[in-house]
Amino acid sequence: MDWETVKQRLDALLEADKRIELRGALRMLNRVDVAQYLSELDTEKMLKVFRILPSEISSDVFSYMDDDQREKLISTIGDQEICRLVDDMFIDDAVDFLEDLPSDLVKRVLENVSDDTRKVINRFLSYPENSAGSIMTIEFCAFPGDFTVAQAMKEIRRTGVDKETINTLYVLDKNGKLTGTLALRKLISADDDQPVSELSDSNFVSVGTLDDQEMVAETVRKYDLLAVPVVDKEGRPVGIITADDILDVLQDEATEDIEKMSALTPSEDTYMKTGVFTLVKNRLPWLMLMLVASIFTGLIISHYEEILTAPALGSIGVALTACIPMIMDTGGNCGQQSSTLIIRGLATGEVGPGDALKVLWKETRVALLVACALAVVCFLIQKFIFGIDLSVAITISLAMIFCVLFAKILGGLLPLGVKALRLDPALIASPMITTVADTCSLLILFVLATAVLL
Amino acid sequence: MDWETVKQRLDALLEADKRIELRGALRMLNRVDVAQYLSELDTEKMLKVFRILPSEISSDVFSYMDDDQREKLISTIGDQEICRLVDDMFIDDAVDFLEDLPSDLVKRVLENVSDDTRKVINRFLSYPENSAGSIMTIEFCAFPGDFTVAQAMKEIRRTGVDKETINTLYVLDKNGKLTGTLALRKLISADDDQPVSELSDSNFVSVGTLDDQEMVAETVRKYDLLAVPVVDKEGRPVGIITADDILDVLQDEATEDIEKMSALTPSEDTYMKTGVFTLVKNRLPWLMLMLVASIFTGLIISHYEEILTAPALGSIGVALTACIPMIMDTGGNCGQQSSTLIIRGLATGEVGPGDALKVLWKETRVALLVACALAVVCFLIQKFIFGIDLSVAITISLAMIFCVLFAKILGGLLPLGVKALRLDPALIASPMITTVADTCSLLILFVLATAVLL
Numbered sequence: 001m002d003w004e005t006v007k008q009r010l011d012a013l014l015e016a017d018k019r020i021e022l023r024g025a026l027r028m029l030n031r032v033d034v035a036q037y038l039s040e041l042d043t044e045k046m047l048k049v050f051r052i053l054p055s056e057i058s059s060d061v062f063s064y065m066d067d068d069q070r071e072k073l074i075s076t077i078g079d080q081e082i083c084r085l086v087d088d089m090f091i092d093d094a095v096d097f098l099e100d101l102p103s104d105l106v107k108r109v110l111e112n113v114s115d116d117t118r119k120v121i122n123r124f125l126s127y128p129e130n131s132a133g134s135i136m137t138i139e140f141c142a143f144p145g146d147f148t149v150a151q152a153m154k155e156i157r158r159t160g161v162d163k164e165t166i167n168t169l170y171v172l173d174k175n176g177k178l179t180g181t182l183a184l185r186k187l188i189s190a191d192d193d194q195p196v197s198e199l200s201d202s203n204f205v206s207v208g209t210l211d212d213q214e215m216v217a218e219t220v221r222k223y224d225l226l227a228v229p230v231v232d233k234e235g236r237p238v239g240i241i242t243a244d245d246i247l248d249v250l251q252d253e254a255t256e257d258i259e260k261m262s263a264l265t266p267s268e269d270t271y272m273k274t275g276v277f278t279l280v281k282n283r284l285p286w287l288m289l290m291l292v293a294s295i296f297t298g299l300i301i302s303h304y305e306e307i308l309t310a311p312a313l314g315s316i317g318v319a320l321t322a323c324i325p326m327i328m329d330t331g332g333n334c335g336q337q338s339s340t341l342i343i344r345g346l347a348t349g350e351v352g353p354g355d356a357l358k359v360l361w362k363e364t365r366v367a368l369l370v371a372c373a374l375a376v377v378c379f380l381i382q383k384f385i386f387g388i389d390l391s392v393a394i395t396i397s398l399a400m401i402f403c404v405l406f407a408k409i410l411g412g413l414l415p416l417g418v419k420a421l422r423l424d425p426a427l428i429a430s431p432m433i434t435t436v437a438d439t440c441s442l443l444i445l446f447v448l449a450t451a452v453l454l
Numbered sequence: 455m456d457w458e459t460v461k462q463r464l465d466a467l468l469e470a471d472k473r474i475e476l477r478g479a480l481r482m483l484n485r486v487d488v489a490q491y492l493s494e495l496d497t498e499k500m501l502k503v504f505r506i507l508p509s510e511i512s513s514d515v516f517s518y519m520d521d522d523q524r525e526k527l528i529s530t531i532g533d534q535e536i537c538r539l540v541d542d543m544f545i546d547d548a549v550d551f552l553e554d555l556p557s558d559l560v561k562r563v564l565e566n567v568s569d570d571t572r573k574v575i576n577r578f579l580s581y582p583e584n585s586a587g588s589i590m591t592i593e594f595c596a597f598p599g600d601f602t603v604a605q606a607m608k609e610i611r612r613t614g615v616d617k618e619t620i621n622t623l624y625v626l627d628k629n630g631k632l633t634g635t636l637a638l639r640k641l642i643s644a645d646d647d648q649p650v651s652e653l654s655d656s657n658f659v660s661v662g663t664l665d666d667q668e669m670v671a672e673t674v675r676k677y678d679l680l681a682v683p684v685v686d687k688e689g690r691p692v693g694i695i696t697a698d699d700i701l702d703v704l705q706d707e708a709t710e711d712i713e714k715m716s717a718l719t720p721s722e723d724t725y726m727k728t729g730v731f732t733l734v735k736n737r738l739p740w741l742m743l744m745l746v747a748s749i750f751t752g753l754i755i756s757h758y759e760e761i762l763t764a765p766a767l768g769s770i771g772v773a774l775t776a777c778i779p780m781i782m783d784t785g786g787n788c789g790q791q792s793s794t795l796i797i798r799g800l801a802t803g804e805v806g807p808g809d810a811l812k813v814l815w816k817e818t819r820v821a822l823l824v825a826c827a828l829a830v831v832c833f834l835i836q837k838f839i840f841g842i843d844l845s846v847a848i849t850i851s852l853a854m855i856f857c858v859l860f861a862k863i864l865g866g867l868l869p870l871g872v873k874a875l876r877l878d879p880a881l882i883a884s885p886m887i888t889t890v891a892d893t894c895s896l897l898i899l900f901v902l903a904t905a906v907l908l
Contacts, residue, residue, distance in 0.1 A: 030657045032677045064678075157643045165680060166639050167621035184638065185620050189611045203484045221705065223486045224518075224698045226619060226680055243697035247675045250701060254708035255798055261712065262794035263787060271799045272809070276816060280823045283791050287828060290787050295835060297779035305775050321759050321775070325751035325782070325892065333717060333744050337737050340716035344709055345725045358726070365730045370738055374745060381749060438779065 003033075010037060014045065023052050031057055035064035043072050059088035067100045074105050083112040091117075092137040092245065095124040132216045133209035135249065136230045136239030139163045142170035145179060145197030149190045156184075165227055170237050171200040177235040180204060206231045209238060216241055217249045218349055257347055260424065261340065263290065263431035286431055293435040297328075297442060304446040307454075319388045320449055323396050324442065330374060331403040331441030332434040338363055338411030339433045343425045346415060353420040356413060363412035364405070371404035392453065399448045403441040410437060457487075464491060468499065477506050485511055489518035497526050513542035521554045522727075528559050537566040545571075546591040546699065549578040586670045587663035589703065590684045590693030593617045596624035599633060599651030603644045610638075619681055624691050625654040631689040634658060660685045663692060670695055671703045672803055711801055714880035715794065717744065740885055747889040751782075751896060758900040761908075773842045774903055777850050778896065784828060785857040785895030786888040792817055792865030793887045797879045800869060807874040813866045821862035825855040846907065853902045857895040864891060 006029070013022040026034055026049075034053070038046050038061070046069060053061060062070065062085045074082060086094050086109055098106050098121060110118050120138060127133030141163055143152055156166060169187065171180040180200030190199055206229045207216045220228050220243055230239040256266040263286035267274045274282075301324065305317075342359060345351030351359070375397040382393035411433055415425035460483070467476040480488055480503075488511070492500050500523060507515060516524065516539045528536060540548050540563055552560050552575060564572050574592060581587030595617055597606050610620060623641065625634040634654030644653055660683045661670045674682050674697055684693040710720040717740035721728045728736075755778065759771075796813060799805030805813070829851040836847035865887055869879035 028657070030659060030677065153642070156639070163639060165621055167619055167680070185610070185617060188607070188642070203482070205484060205486075217701075220698070221701045223484065226621070226696060226698055242680060243701060244674070244678045244680055246701060247671075247697060247704060250704050250708070251675060251802065254704070254712075255802070258708075258712055258715070258794060258798050261716075262790050264791050264794065270802070270804045271795045272804060272812070276819045276823070279816070279820045280827075283788075283820070284824055284827055287784060287787055287791075287824060288831060291780060291784055291828060291831065292835075294780040294783040297783070298776040301778065302772055302776040305772060318756055318759060322752040322756040324755065324778070325896075326745060326748040328779070328782075329748040329751075329889070329892065330741060330745055333741055334737075336716050337718050337741075340712060340718065341725045344712050348705065348709065348724070350724045350726060355726070362730060362733070366733045366737070369730070369734045370741060373734075373738055374741060377742060377745065381746075435783070438783065442779075 006033070007037065007040070014049065019052050022049070023054060026053060027057070031060040032064050034061045035066075039066055039069060043069075047073065047076055055084070059085050063089045063093045063097075067097065070097055071101060071105060074101070074109060079108075079112045082109055083114065086113045087117050090137050090139060091120055091124065092135060092239075095121055095134065098125065099129075127209060130213045131209065132207045132211045132213060132230045132241060133239070135213055135216075135245055136209075136241045137245075138239045140170060140227075140229070140237070140240040141166050142172055142178075142237055143196065145171045145173060145195065145200070147196050148193050149187060149196060149199070150192040152187060152196050153192075165240070165242055168227055168240075169196075170229055170240075171196055172237070175234070175236075178204070178206060178229055178231055178237045181229070204229070206235075206237075207241070208233070213249045214253050217246045217253065220246045221250070253347075257343070257426045260426035261343065261430040263287075290431065290435055293439070297435075297439045300439065300442050300446065304450070307450065316389070316392055316449075316453055319382075319386070319392050320396070320445070322386075323382070323445070326378070327396075327399060327403055327441045327445045328438045330400065331407045331437040334367070334370065334404050335407035335411035335433045335437035336430075338366075338408045339415050339425075339429055342412055342415040343429060346419050346425055351416075353416045356416050359412045359416060360409065363408045367405045367408035370408070371401040374404060375400045395449055395452045396445070398452075399441075399445040402444045402448070403437075406440055406444065407437040410440075460487070461491065461494070468503065473506050476503070477508060480507060481511070485514040486518050488515045489520075493520055493523060497523075501527065501530055509538070513539050517543045517547045517551075521551065524551055525555060525559060528555070528563060533562075533566045536563055537568065540567045541571050544591050544593060545574055545578065546589060546693075549575055549588070552579065553583075581663060584667045585663065586661045586665045586667060586684045586695060587693070589667055589670075589699055590663075590695045591699075592693045594624060594681075594683070594691070594694040595620050596626055596632075596691055597650065599625045599627060599649065599654070601650050602647050603641060603650060603653070604646040606641060606650050607646075619694070619696055622681055622694075623650075624683055624694075625650055626691070629688070629690075632658070632660060632683055632685055632691045635683070658683070660691070661695070662687070667703045668707050671700045671707065674700045675704070707801075711797070711880045714878065715797065715884040717741075717885035744885065744889055747893070751889075751893045754893065754896050754900065758904070761904065770843070770846055770903075770907055773836070773840070773846050774850070774899070776840075777836070777899070780832070781850075781853060781857055781895045781899045782892045784854065785861045785891040788821070788824065788858050789861035789865035789887045789891035790884075792820075792862045793869050793879075793883055796866055796869040797883060800873050800879055805870075807870045810867060810870050813870065814863065817862045817866035818859070821859045824862070825858035828858060829854045849903055849906045850899070852906075853895075853899040856898045856902070857891075860894055860898065861891040864894075 010022065010025055013025055034057070038049060041049060050058065050073060098109060101109070110121065124134065141156055141159065143155055152169070166184055169182045169184060170178055171182055173179045180197065180202045181204040182196055182200040186199050187196070205219060205223050205225065207219055209230055209232055216228065225243065227240045227242045229237045230241060232238050259266045265282040267278065267282055342351055378400050379393050379397040382388045382396055383390065414433060415429040418425045418428045464476065464479055467479055492503060492515070495503060504512065504527060552563060555563070564575065578588065595610055595613065597609055606623070620638055623636045623638060624632055625636055627633045634651065634656045635658040636650055636654040640653050659673060659677050659679065661673055663684055663686055670682065679697065681694045681696045683691045684695060686692050713720045719736040721732065721736055796805055832854050833847050833851040836842045836850055837844065868887060869883040872879045872882045
């Protein structure tokens, strides 16, 4: 049954006010889909349907709803209901939710949750944004290394049902320091009286609470982990980050890089949810910057234009003017291609500032081949389609070679330089590259043309 | 201990040929790090160190090594060793490895693995590239719904150690069809004689063997899964895909989109590993295409240039020529900003072709605000810095407003149109947008200028 059909049937039940039937129908859906159904209703209907939900699924659905709707819910439902919903959420989801809530509602929520939850939430809210601490969950299983397998299994049975994952268990020393990880599959096939420390793997990977989420994502990806433990300064585990949360981090970081590379300030929210004024604020400063930069390009053109339109040069001026877009576009495009590959390489950790020489050597060879091919095509077009003088066509083609060489080398090295200065290449290098390559390409064309043709 | 220190100590042991000590030292490392250490050695040393590795970790290390090195290893080690290494790999890793191996080595590997492994590998190799079937692993736990908890636990103990994850178990009906999923944490805290079907959750999400990996990634991300079952046409589970494999898919897809958006044919390999000729092949066709397109822009300039340089117009021609880069760049940049947001929205599934009207309305409002701000700055610069005639400055600023409006609306709608034609917006819309916006911006400027000023 596709989503449209599902929605129509639910809508029909809602329309006819058949609440009990609707409750039954909603039981048949995955909780993520229930949340999606709610997100497509207006506020009044959404509140009505949410109240119909069986209580055992409503807290799950609540954790999948979007922030706007949760805010509306929190401001209409009773204190007891708030307590139940937030207490049932995984701590990391609850914290995410509270971070985006207006402060009066945060206060109301914190007043109504249990003491334990409040304490943990407050600790989480103190971690810096985008740190490992702020995205971790505290629902994990750990026990001392001298526990036997039987003791460990008993502990898991007692507490495991509430854990986000028990695929991997964590083994501690006397001081609570993490000394090893233990796959549950190993535990359940081991002898009852074996100490867990003997089964555990001490070559584990962990991250610190203050590590940046991008670095955590890279660690999880590199080591193929389903969950990574987060340890405090003393090496004690305080939480875990599961691979499904890392998926969101990776997706967001990629979106952020893509936006920066198109000269956009990255938005907190998705396109449809971002307001017009925020969109303008994210775009305008970059456009202004590039507008001002393009004035210099204009000045170069007018400077040489006066020389090139001198009657003595005749049709040469017209030919050169006509190839301005070609030279500018090609320079800009070549620079963008190279810088994109290097910026992405820096983001995935494959390329580093130390690789400058290797990049230079590679880009130079690529640029030479690309430049020659483009120059030949450019020459043929100039000479045989537009019938331009041989000497002018050769000059333009030569300029093309230099422009491509310059743009590709600049595109390869500028991101590395920006990275070496500990700045963000996607933010600085990408918007700069086209403007710089454009301007320099024009300069190359005009300098070469005046030197050769005048 | 940081990585450089680790490497120095290992290098020292290798240099002094202290093999037993080196073996001990390597035991202390995570297997991914051992693989990384190997990747930084030359072939001869790499082979030497690999032979030193304790056999219980060598197969793990093997599955983390890169393809080039595995190829070298496979071509030097004995048949028995190949059999052990490949049999010990998870099937999905083994298949990935074989897909990139030269065919004579594939033959040698397949001749030397066990019959079971060969059969499974051959089935996997027949799934289309980038399909769910090609990235799944077959190591998962499933049992009939009438199994009791005790029977299920026994089965897991018997077979679970070799499974990639047993966090989630799969419950089948009599025909082997997947009817529910069961969290291991629920199983271990349940009564021994309860049937597993009573504990299982029938609202599970699954994907088909032929589904595209991008769609699988979106499903796993949307439903916050740690593993998703892959079912055949009859609904029988044939494998699972774990979130750690999805991380690689997401990373690769984001890289691919970023490359396409910068007019690059996506490369199979990372920048450093891609040869010069492949890089040229990925870049040149797009540059040629845009070179040819920019000739039209050149033609527009020369057409109007002849009119604008007529002596009757005096300094107007020079002023208009000087603002060509400004108008062209702003048009291109505005178009790129809008198209980037829409293309990314399409990739993450937030925006669809049906949202055209919403996008049009949003982009129009954003464009009006952005255009007015840019036009004011543009006017001030023209009038007060360059001292251009009032009527010319107003005309240029007016042209700016129309260009921004046009470029932003085009940038918002073109990707949706391309998507509606079932083509890839990142591949088609992105490289087109700047060229089209550039050309049309110039046309707008010249048409307006000749209409108002002549």
